[in-house]
Each structure stands twice: as C-alpha cells, then as structure tokens.
Amino acid sequence: MNRRLLLAAGCLALLAVTSGCLGIGTGPVDPEQLDSEPAAAYEWESNRTAHIAIQENTQFRTVLETNSTTVELYREDGFGGTNPLSVEAVRYRYPDGTVLTGTEIREEGGEIRRTRDETVVELPDDAPASGGSLAFTSGGTPKRFTLPTYVDGTYEVVLPPDRRIDFPVFGQVSPRNYEATIDEQSRVHIVWAEPVTTDSISVQFYLQRDLYIFGGIAALVVLVGVGGLLYYRRQIDRLRRQRHEMGIDVEVEDDDDGPPPGMR
Structure with missing residues (x-):
C-alpha cells in the first residue's frame, strides 16, 4: 500500500511540474x-x-x-x-x-x-x-x-x-x-x-546540399533495384537452361496405339 501511495504521489508531482502548477x-x-x-x-x-x-x-x-x-x-x-x-x-x-x-x-x-x-x-x-x-x-x-x-x-x-x-x-x-x-x-x-x-x-527549409544527398540516395536505390531485377532475370534464365538440359522441359510424343486387344 505504501508503494502505491508513493507512486501516486510521484505521478501527481510529475503532472504538477509538467503543467506548471508549481x-x-x-x-x-x-x-x-x-x-x-x-x-x-x-x-x-x-x-x-x-x-x-x-x-x-x-x-x-x-x-x-x-x-x-x-x-x-x-x-x-x-x-x-x-x-x-x-x-x-x-x-x-x-x-x-x-x-x-x-x-x-x-x-x-x-x-x-x-x-x-x-x-x-x-x-x-x-x-x-x-x-x-x-x-x-x-x-x-x-x-x-x-x-x-x-x-x-x-x-x-x-x-x-x-x-x-x-x-x-x-x-x-x-x-x-x-x-x-x-x-x-x-x-x-x-x-x-x-x-x-x-x-x-x-x-x-533545407540546405541546398540536402537535395544532392537525397538525389544520390535515390539514385543508389534505383541502381540496387535495377541490379536486383537483372540478377533475378539471370537466375530465371539459368534455371530454364538447366531444366532444358535435364529434359524436364522436353515434350515426349505419345506413340502408344492404346491398350492391347481385348482391353479396349
């Protein structure tokens, strides 16, 4: 109980100071x-x-x-x-x-x-x-x-x-x-x-050099974004080549004339 009273008194004093009451x-x-x-x-x-x-x-x-x-x-x-x-x-x-x-x-x-x-x-x-x-x-x-x-x-x-x-x-x-x-x-x-x-x-207001700094940061963000996009496209192209070499993307023609006689 004493701790609660002290805490309440401290909060009241803080409010009084911040509001200028003292x-x-x-x-x-x-x-x-x-x-x-x-x-x-x-x-x-x-x-x-x-x-x-x-x-x-x-x-x-x-x-x-x-x-x-x-x-x-x-x-x-x-x-x-x-x-x-x-x-x-x-x-x-x-x-x-x-x-x-x-x-x-x-x-x-x-x-x-x-x-x-x-x-x-x-x-x-x-x-x-x-x-x-x-x-x-x-x-x-x-x-x-x-x-x-x-x-x-x-x-x-x-x-x-x-x-x-x-x-x-x-x-x-x-x-x-x-x-x-x-x-x-x-x-x-x-x-x-x-x-x-x-x-x-x-x-x-702003310092003139702030615009140059902002422009440099914006250019860097654009370069990073373009570089990331190019890397992503290259990765996709590489995976496609690998799939092609492994035959995953090769379509197999179906020469089967159907089930044996009597099973049709």
Whole structure:
C-alpha cells in the first residue's frame, strides 16, 4: 500500500511540474540572460512590422514594432495551451533611436518576467504605445521555424545562407501569400508585404546540399533495384537452361496405339 501511495504521489508531482502548477521557472528573467549580446546586430530599419533572422545554430533574432506597452511572448504547446518563450539579449528601441538593454528596461519602470503560459515584457514607463521596437533572441528547431504572430502587420523571415524553400516536401511556407528573394550572401528573404492575418507563420527549409544527398540516395536505390531485377532475370534464365538440359522441359510424343486387344 505504501508503494502505491508513493507512486501516486510521484505521478501527481510529475503532472504538477509538467503543467506548471508549481510555478517552477516563473518570475523575473535573469539579468545576464537579458543583457547578453545578440549573435549579430538587430535589424532595426527593416521597414517591416516584424523582422526575423534565423541563425545557423537554430536560434533566431526578432525585431517587433510595438503597438502596446505590454508584449506577451509564447509558443503553443500542441494541447490548446501555451508555454513561455525563452528570450535573451532583449533590447528596446525608442522612436528617437535610443536603445535600452533588458536591465535598463527594468530601471526605467519596465519588467520582463515568465509566467506559466508566457513571457511578459512591460516596456518602460515613458515608452510610447506605438513607434518603438522590441528585439530579442530565442531558440527554434532545425530546418523548421514556427512562431505566433505577436503583432499585426507585415513580416519578413531571413534564412541562413544556402537554405532554400523551393523544392516541394522539403520546403514549405505558410501563409502562402509571400514573396521570396535571394541576397548577395545567399540568404532567402521571405516577405509578407500585406498584413498577416493568420495566428502564426511557418517556414520549413533545407540546405541546398540536402537535395544532392537525397538525389544520390535515390539514385543508389534505383541502381540496387535495377541490379536486383537483372540478377533475378539471370537466375530465371539459368534455371530454364538447366531444366532444358535435364529434359524436364522436353515434350515426349505419345506413340502408344492404346491398350492391347481385348482391353479396349
């Protein structure tokens, strides 16, 4: 009975942790995490409501034009709920070009904290309701990028060098009303010039060399299949020759005139 009680208590504790009921990981985001340096400069002058640059290490840098003094950052968990988005290298840029780090945002009356469902960014007290920009770095998954549309407006996603979206199955973009161009650094720019109305954007991409690898594997499979078919046909031909040499396939003419007289 004691073992059953311990097992039940352990399962309950696990459910509590996984559902966030214990509040583990909530509260103010660590200052060192907030003030860390981004891998590259944020694109403040993109002329898009949201600019997202995906890095080769699967992290991405985002710049959002703010239309509210509070921004809620999250990911959908696949079960109808949300999880807080992990952020680092947080910056806020005033309309006049002044840039604050994460701790400076707090010093000016703002806050950056995690709840069970989202990461809440409260801008400084003197931040305008619109016109400023919030930048942060977060993590993603290899070769697939999905993010909720936190702000209404136009979006741009920049892929790492030598990544592509053109080949079906390997490359997919949603929503579909986008334009794609390639810059001098071999980076694909995916632009939604019209305001995005979907709840999220999604980009599945691939390395150019992936197509060569896939093509090589497909060619190898075809060669193995053709070689197997030829071997099978040769084996059949060899067996036929052996049967012929053994007389198995030789038809014997029946010269018998029938049973002896009286037996017919």
